Each structure stands twice: as structure tokens, then as C-alpha cells.
Amino acid sequence: MHLFYQPGVDSPGVNSSDPVEFLSEDDSRHAVKTLRLGIGELIAVTDGHGNQYTAVITKADARRCTFRITSTKTTLPRPFSVRICVAPTKNLDRIEWFVEKAVEVGIERISFFFGQHSERRVLKLERLEKIAIAAMKQSLQSFLPILDEALSVGELLKTIQEEQRFIAHLPSVDSPGVDLPVHLAKAASIAGQYAVLIGPEGDFAEKEIQQAVAAGFQMVTLGPNRLRTETAALTACQFLNFINA
Known part of the structure; x- marks a missing residue:
């Protein structure tokens, strides 16, 4: 049907x-x-x-x-919720791809932000909302995820209510005395309300990382490979879905 x-x-x-x-x-x-x-x-x-x-x-x-x-x-809401906070990519096709696939695999909210190193500074939600609706219908779901207007990192952090908060970032391996973060799949507890920060193509600025940590975000890794922004965002979404399967 x-x-x-x-x-x-x-x-x-x-x-x-x-x-x-x-x-x-x-x-x-x-x-x-x-x-x-x-x-x-x-x-x-x-x-x-x-x-x-x-x-x-x-x-x-x-x-x-x-x-x-x-x-x-x-249909009742899922016993967990996934919120991915991501910086829009310079090539808009890539963030459109992420929205489509994230809706298909399952996500409750997508929030956008402009970081200090972001290459894109303008984002219109109208087309992304149409893509989200099409993906919801294609995957036969009854919940349409929330798509938030892009904010600065500082303003975005004020909107975070989720208890389990993660920032996907690897510190420099040359930094002395710095322990590598744990994998997201191990850091997250099942049946949680999750928020994950995914940085821009130029990565987070050090000040932004400090802001996130001060706001209760735990630094995590998504694996040994360096991922593109949209790939990292979808990977984080899928890991959280997987541990709750």
C-alpha cells in the first residue's frame, strides 16, 4: 500500500x-x-x-x-532517541544524502550548526524537509524527524536536553598524556536519549571542543578511519540504532 x-x-x-x-x-x-x-x-x-x-x-x-x-x-515512539548535530557540508548534496539515509535508518532529530571552521554559512531547510518527508514515506515510517535551523555552536549547546551527550573528535596522537577516547558504541548506554556532535570539514576549533566538554559532552571515536562529515554523522546514527536493536 x-x-x-x-x-x-x-x-x-x-x-x-x-x-x-x-x-x-x-x-x-x-x-x-x-x-x-x-x-x-x-x-x-x-x-x-x-x-x-x-x-x-x-x-x-x-x-x-x-x-x-x-x-x-x-505507533509508539522508540524507547530511545537519536539526535545528530552536524555542520552542513560545503557541497550540499552530501548533507542531503545524510538526511535521506538517516531518516531511512531511524532518527528523531537533526540539528545543524555553523562552526568556526565551517565552509558553508547558509542553509535553507525547505529542500531538506522535502527530502526527509520522501525518506519517511519510502521507508514506511510514521514519525517525521525534527529538522532544526542552523545555529552557532554556543547557541546549539543551549538547546541540548539529551542526557547522553557525545562529540566525535580524535585528539592529536602527538598530544602527550592524552588518552584516546572510547568508541561511541561502547560509551553509549542502551535506551538512552542521545545527542552527538559531528564537526565541519575543517573540524572543531579548540574553543568549541572546550564548550562542548563544559556542556557535558564526552569525546568519542567512530573508528580508526577518518570519515567525511556526512559519513561520520550517518555512522554515529547507525551505531546508536544498532546497540538498541
Whole structure:
């Protein structure tokens, strides 16, 4: 069954007490023109907040495809949550790839920040939100992750409420008396609320690392290989999903 996204889907119709709604213009066109769905065919609709509705198409209009809800299924939030805080890459395609894949594998929140060494200083969320919605529908999920506007590191740290906080950073091997951090998969406890900081392509500035540590972030490694920003972000997300599997 095809899954569509419609915020506020479970609202009464104008002329009926039954819940009757309609798909967005883009989804209406996709349903009618591309998928060739017609009156009487079943679809699934989610509001992005854990509710998924089975519905029957009542009007196959490519501009406003209407449907009537026949049943409702509510999915509970996961017993853990993953928040990845990442600096946008210079090449926007790479951060778009991360958003798509992170939503597919499972993530609750993605926060963006501009660090001292960031090469990109402007980020518009509109396209990233569309990518997140498409990935949610493709992977048949009922929760749409939160995407936050980009902030400075200092401002971002003020928003962190998660108890388990990690910053993916390796100190210089030449630094005397510095112990290498533990792996994220070993540092994190299961069923936690996680926040992981992933630095820009130029890495964190020393002041930013000090700010994070002062805010309760534990330094961790993601493995022996040096990873690109978007790869590190997805790897962290997947490790946290894996330990909770």
C-alpha cells in the first residue's frame, strides 16, 4: 500500500462528521498521474506524529485527491532517541544524502550548526524537509524527524536536553598524556536519549571542543578511519540504532 504524508490528517470533513481529508497537491498528482490510483482504492496516510491511517480514495483529482479514513494505527515512539548535530557540508548534496539515509535508518532529530571552521554559512531547510518527508514515506515510517535551523555552536549547546551527550573528535596522537577516547558504541548506554556532535570539514576549533566538554559532552571515536562529515554523522546514527536493536 502506498504511503502519503498529510499533517493534521484526522480532522472532520466540511459536510460530514466522518474524517475526510485530501492529499497535498504534489501527492495528489503523484497518486493520480504517476501511480494511477482511482476512486475506491486503498492508500495509507501518516501525519508524521506516529499515526498512520488506512483510507479509501473518494475523488481521484490530480490537484486535490480526497480520501475517507477507514482505520487508524498508532505507533509508539522508540524507547530511545537519536539526535545528530552536524555542520552542513560545503557541497550540499552530501548533507542531503545524510538526511535521506538517516531518516531511512531511524532518527528523531537533526540539528545543524555553523562552526568556526565551517565552509558553508547558509542553509535553507525547505529542500531538506522535502527530502526527509520522501525518506519517511519510502521507508514506511510514521514519525517525521525534527529538522532544526542552523545555529552557532554556543547557541546549539543551549538547546541540548539529551542526557547522553557525545562529540566525535580524535585528539592529536602527538598530544602527550592524552588518552584516546572510547568508541561511541561502547560509551553509549542502551535506551538512552542521545545527542552527538559531528564537526565541519575543517573540524572543531579548540574553543568549541572546550564548550562542548563544559556542556557535558564526552569525546568519542567512530573508528580508526577518518570519515567525511556526512559519513561520520550517518555512522554515529547507525551505531546508536544498532546497540538498541
